[in-house]
Amino acid sequence: MERAFWGPDDRSILSISDLNIHISIWTLDDHNLTNIWSLKSSAPQSIALNIPQKQLSVIVSKKGRDWIEIYETNTWKLTRKLMCDKLFGIDGVCWSPNGELLAIWCSTIENSRLLVYSSVTDSHIGAFSGGDREKNGPTNGITKSLQEKNIKGIDKVVWSPEGQLLAIVGYNE
Secondary structure, three states: OEEEEEEEOOEEEEEOOOOHEEEEEEEEEOEEEEEOOOOOOOOEEEEEOOOOEEEEEEEEEEEEEEEEEEEEEOOOOEEEEEOOOOOOOEEEEEEEOOOOEEEEEEEEOOOOOEEEEHHHHHHHHEEEOOHOOOOOOOOOOOOOOOOOOOOOEEEEEOOOOOHHHHHHHEEOO
């Protein structure tokens, strides 16, 4: 086992296998076991809990294709699959503090890109690409800014406490 942590409702324990191959979810009150297979093992931020909306998002990879699966944490049933065809691959996911927006990104240096998905409207509402400064203005209330250097791959993504801004750290430094 790689690591274990409590689910958002304190009635489930999630354990991640060695090499991030799968997640086992142990529901304590009904002794149920749910497994989520084919996690993208090369993505360090491949799992994100959405506590306000009671959801779990995971990056799944099969046959060289990546997508996001979103599970409802009361029943651990799959509720959505997000096929992010605008990304070269998926390397990370991160929920906003209110749980309404999901940042999804590709870290590849030449193809680094971040998409913002709204779970409220069930749609893609914004995008960020480090190499294209002209298109990085305000989009649907999400403001993006760059320093003088272009970002070289996305390392980490962190939402501001109010969920209005995203800090994107590149591999530049």
